[in-house]
Amino acid sequence: QVQVVQSGAEVKKPGASVKVSCKASGYTFTGYYMHWVRQAPGQGPEWMGWINPNSGGTHYAQRFQGRVTMTRDTSISTVYMELSRLRSDDTAVYYCARDNAIVVGFDYWGQGTLVTVSS
Amino acid sequence: EIVLTQSPGTLSLSPGERATLSCRASQSVSSTYLAWYQQKPGQAPRLLIYGASSRATGVPDRFTGSGSGTDFTLTISGLEPEDFAVYYCQQSYSSPTYTFGQGTKLEIK
Numbered sequence: 009q010v011q012v013v014q015s016g017a018e019v020k021k022p023g024a025s026v027k028v029s030c031k032a033s034g035y036t037f038t039g040y041y042m043h044w045v046r047q048a049p050g051q052g053p054e055w056m057g058w059i060n061p062n063s064g065g066t067h068y069a070q071r072f073q074g075r076v077t078m079t080r081d082t083s084i085s086t087v088y089m090e091l092s093r094l095r096s097d098d099t100a101v102y103y104c105a106r107d108n109a110i111v112v113g114f115d116y117w118g119q120g121t122l123v124t125v126s127s
Numbered sequence: 128e129i130v131l132t133q134s135p136g137t138l139s140l141s142p143g144e145r146a147t148l149s150c151r152a153s154q155s156v157s158s159t160y161l162a163w164y165q166q167k168p169g170q171a172p173r174l175l176i177y178g179a180s181s182r183a184t185g186v187p188d189r190f191t192g193s194g195s196g197t198d199f200t201l202t203i204s205g206l207e208p209e210d211f212a213v214y215y216c217q218q219s220y221s222s223p224t225y226t227f228g229q230g231t232k233l234e235i236k
Contacts, residue, residue: 043225045172052215053164053172055225067223103171112178112219113162117171 010034012104014118020125025092028121030104037085038062041107043114044078044089046100058107059087094125129153129221131228139236146203148231150216155196160220163192163201167212176201211235
């Protein structure tokens with residue numbers, strides 16, 4: 009069965025970077041784009057960008073360009089999202105989500121990773 | 128950027144009633160690229176509806192999506208206790224960029 013498992017919670021200081029991992033199993037890893045979505049406390053989801061695990065190609069939301077990097081390691085079916093120059097308003101739960109191009113929606117989500125930015 | 132505006136912000140209903148949730152896009156969106164998600168506290172969003180009107184695997188038939196152009200609707204007929212949650216619409220028409228609506232909270236009256 010399809011599973012998407014993320015790394016654990018992180019606490020970072022302002023100005024630092026965080027790297028969250030997302031390990032996929034139960035399907036062909038290179039066959040589906042993976043997106044990153046974050047959700048600040050009490051807010052709706054905010055789309056951050058995607059990575060094509062096959063080619064490594066990426067596209068980022070404009071507001072994160074220059075601060076976010078998405079990568080993948082096909083040998084272990086894992087994608088990563090690194091966010092730099094963290095600010096307090098980056099405190100959020102970060103999710104990876106599989107893009108099913110057939111149903112055109114995010115059909116499997118990771119459990120979420122809480123990133124807390126605090127001095 | 129296509130902005131999705133959901134209304135109402137909060138909807139208070141009783142079990143058994145019918146819920147109607149709205150999602151309005153700032154420009155026309157092909158229905159193929161409009162999805163709805165349900166989110167419960169402490170959980171990741173769950174895909175409910177894709178292509179504006181197709182139910183995802185395992186979604187009960189009391190959930191119905193409809194609409195086209197700039198106006199889309201999620202209807203829940205005969206609310207069950209487990210349906211009280213927050214609902215989000217999402218568009219991927221402007222791919223490679225995607226957006227979510229701000230959500231409608233469905234609460235028990």
